[in-house]
Amino acid sequence: EPEVTQTPSHQVTQMGQEVILRCVPISNHLYFYWYRQILGQKVEFLVSFYNNEISEKSEIFDDQFSVERPDGSNFTLKIRSTKLEDSAMYFCASSEIAGYYEQYFGPGTRLTVT
Amino acid sequence: DQQVKQNSPSLSVQEGRISILNCDYTNSMFDYFLWYKKYPAEGPTFLISISSIKDKNEDGRFTVFLNKSAKHLSLHIVPSQPGDSAVYFCAASVGNEKLTFGTGTRLTIIP
Numbered sequence: 001e002p003e004v005t006q007t008p009s010h011q012v013t014q015m016g017q018e019v020i021l022r023c024v025p026i027s028n029h030l031y032f033y034w035y036r037q038i039l040g041q042k043v044e045f046l047v048s049f050y051n052n053e054i055s056e057k058s059e060i061f062d063d064q065f066s067v068e069r070p071d072g073s074n075f076t077l078k079i080r081s082t083k084l085e086d087s088a089m090y091f092c093a094s095s096e097i098a099g100y101y102e103q104y105f106g107p108g109t110r111l112t113v114t
Numbered sequence: 115d116q117q118v119k120q121n122s123p124s125l126s127v128q129e130g131r132i133s134i135l136n137c138d139y140t141n142s143m144f145d146y147f148l149w150y151k152k153y154p155a156e157g158p159t160f161l162i163s164i165s166s167i168k169d170k171n172e173d174g175r176f177t178v179f180l181n182k183s184a185k186h187l188s189l190h191i192v193p194s195q196p197g198d199s200a201v202y203f204c205a206a207s208v209g210n211e212k213l214t215f216g217t218g219t220r221l222t223i224i225p
Contacts (some may be wrong), residue, residue: 002225004157006157025158031211033211033213035213041217042203042214042215042216042217042218043158043203043205043213044215045212045213045214048212050211054212056212057209058212078201091157091158093157095211098211100146100165100209101162102148102160103148103160103189103211103213104160105150105157105158105159107155107157108155108156108157
């Protein structure tokens with residue numbers, strides 16, 4: 001069964017460093033998303049991406065964040081200068097179409113900022 | 115932001131009995147609802163969904179009920195099995211792609 005994959009599974013970085021989290025969505029899916037879950041809190045939407053551009057972003061997704069689909073298979077989330085409060089599980093998701101259709105989630109990347 | 119609420123942080127149910135997980139929402143614009151199951155160190159796994167034009171959707175052991183006037187949905191699992199032990203999240207959207215999640219309910223199935 002097709003699945004969303006994410007690498008790395010765990011990333012430790014120092015405050016102020018740049019990190020890139022990678023995702024390979026399901027191959028025939030056209031809509032891509034990033035969510036995060038801070039320990040003990042709910043899963044929060046960060047950004048959605050379609051047709052090589054951002055279609056929606058939350059207030060969390062500030063100028064420190066960017067997304068890219070550098071080739072036909074990868075979808076990346078970059079945090080330019082990490083802060084302690086960026087420590088969280090980051091989940092990538094994809095869906096075949098937008099709206100009224102389920103999103104499939106990857107296993108997540110645990111980001112720890114020290 | 116408490117647009118989607120799951121008021122029971124945990125629930126224990128005997129194996130073979132029915133598990134009922136509840137979710138309330140405040141945004142009347144939500145028109146698509148989903149349930150996800152999550153094991154530790156894994157991503158959410160899609161279980162079942164319902165659009166606002168329906169009041170019930172069934173898939174095997176899982177049934178979701180939607181009460182729009184009460185802004186309430188529930189997930190019924192029958193019969194409950196030990197493998198159902200996980201955290202269950204409800205999520206909602208306004209017909210677009212952004213999902214708003216609840217805080218989750220930890221379901222424990224007692225053998």
